[in-house]
Amino acid sequence: MHIKGLQEMMCESQSECTSWIRLFRAFDLDHDGYIPTTDLKRAIRDSAFSFGLNPDEVVTMIANIDQNGDKLIDFSEFCTLMSRVKHLRLRHLMFRAAQFVVPRSKRTEHFDYLQKYKCCPPPLFMVIISIIQVAIYIYYTAESGEGISITGPVPTKSPLIFNPYRKDEVWRFITYMFIHIGIYHITYNVLTQLLLGLPLELVHQWRVIVVYLAGVLSGSLLVSAVDPHVFLAGASGGVYALLAAHLAELIMNWREMEFNWIRAIILVILIGADTAVSVYQRYFVDRVDRVSYVSHIGGFVAGILLGVVILRNFRRHKWEARLWWASLVAFVFFIVICIVLIIAPDMLSF
Numbered sequence: 001m002h003i004k005g006l007q008e009m010m011c012e013s014q015s016e017c018t019s020w021i022r023l024f025r026a027f028d029l030d031h032d033g034y035i036p037t038t039d040l041k042r043a044i045r046d047s048a049f050s051f052g053l054n055p056d057e058v059v060t061m062i063a064n065i066d067q068n069g070d071k072l073i074d075f076s077e078f079c080t081l082m083s084r085v086k087h088l089r090l091r092h093l094m095f096r097a098a099q100f101v102v103p104r105s106k107r108t109e110h111f112d113y114l115q116k117y118k119c120c121p122p123p124l125f126m127v128i129i130s131i132i133q134v135a136i137y138i139y140y141t142a143e144s145g146e147g148i149s150i151t152g153p154v155p156t157k158s159p160l161i162f163n164p165y166r167k168d169e170v171w172r173f174i175t176y177m178f179i180h181i182g183i184y185h186i187t188y189n190v191l192t193q194l195l196l197g198l199p200l201e202l203v204h205q206w207r208v209i210v211v212y213l214a215g216v217l218s219g220s221l222l223v224s225a226v227d228p229h230v231f232l233a234g235a236s237g238g239v240y241a242l243l244a245a246h247l248a249e250l251i252m253n254w255r256e257m258e259f260n261w262i263r264a265i266i267l268v269i270l271i272g273a274d275t276a277v278s279v280y281q282r283y284f285v286d287r288v289d290r291v292s293y294v295s296h297i298g299g300f301v302a303g304i305l306l307g308v309v310i311l312r313n314f315r316r317h318k319w320e321a322r323l324w325w326a327s328l329v330a331f332v333f334f335i336v337i338c339i340v341l342i343i344a345p346d347m348l349s350f
Contacts, residue, residue: 024078034072037062125209126197129177130190133235136160136178137186150182154231162220162232167342173220174213179233188274189235196242200311207310208242211303214310215241218302218335219295225341227294236274237299243271244303245311298338305331 027035040062065077073081144153155161162176163169180186193212201208219237223230247267250260278293308327 021075023082024075027078034074035078037066037071037073040073123198123201123205125212126193126201129235130194133178133180133190134186137180140179148183150184152182154181154233155179156231162223164224164229164231167224173224174216176220176232177216177235177238180235181233184277185234188270188277189239192239192270193235193242196239196246200242200245204311210310211241211245211306212238214306214331215239215244215299215302216295218338219298221335221338221342222298222301223294225338228342228345232295234295236278236293237295237302240271240296240299241303241306243267244300245307248304248307301334302331305334 024035025031027040029039041059062073062081065081066073140155140158141148141153144155146153156163158179159169160172160175161179162172166172180189197208197212216235216237219240220232223232246263250263250267275293275296278296305327308323309331
């Protein structure tokens with residue numbers, strides 16, 4: 001077997017070239033410098049699906065590599081194949097992420113969609129929103145001069161935080177998600193929304209943005225309705241909407257979800273730990289600018305109800321149509337009740 005140089009082999013480093021040579025020799029069982037296409041198809045069949053390749057695509061790829069049609073892959077053609085496979089790494093990561101949120105029985109539909117996915121638009125909402133949140137946290141921490149702590153600082157004068165005494169500034173019902181109180185708050189929300197949000201955004205695209213923002217809005221509306229004298233900060237409403245969407249998917253597809261018990265334990269820990277910290281900050285921290293935790297509940301409700309309505313469903317059953325309408329009505333009812341509770345005191349005061 002004639003060994004080419006780095007540039008001819010289309011590999012990026014000597015170690016990569018060496019690994020390709022070893023792999024070729026492992027496939028070349030009779031050491032004649034050729035790999036039969038039938039053997040190569042069989043060898044990559046198991047891993048092809050994880051790269052988003054269906055059987056027809058495998059056949060097409062190898063046929064395109066075997067340009068002379070002799071059904072034998074020499075080392076030059078093998079290098080071309082490996083070079084093309086390298087470009088499938090992004091698709092491989094996409095499919096691994098999709099497996100995290102998709103039950104086995106639904107993967108055919110989801111993966112058929114992902115095979116056509118061209119990363120345009122890319123799943124960047126969670127990344128961008130997280131960067132903005134971290135930047136704003138750093139800004140207000142530096143401005144306060146208090147330094148990094150678990151329970152502060154609380155930038156009550158920020159035009160972004162939800163201020164219970166400025167409800168007429170309606171943008172605060174959404175923009176409070178950019179303000180975070182303490183290092184734990186920002187770390188938990190950013191890591192959780194990236195861990196859970198990116199796989200969901202990959203599969204459901206813009207629908208996840210709607211669910212996330214609906215969780216943020218539902219959280220602020222519920223706080224304003226039932227805990228009307230506290231400030232509200234953090235993306236917990238949106239994060240809990242994502243947690244609820246994952247939890248609902250896990251429960252409804254328990255037997256088909258991989259590592260179901262591990263996932264359930266992780267979700268319980270994430271929800272329980274954050275709720276405990278939020279309750280502590282609400283009732284046991286001695287400060288007048290206390291921050292509410294009720295938005296967690298509002299976000300969770302939005303994630304459960306609106307997730308059914310908005311998130312992509314690749315296989316629809318008859319009973320799911322009734323569930324869709326029931327969830328939509330319940331979500332609208334929830335929002336209306338919150339709004340009524342918010343405006344009722346002002347109306348009664350006249």
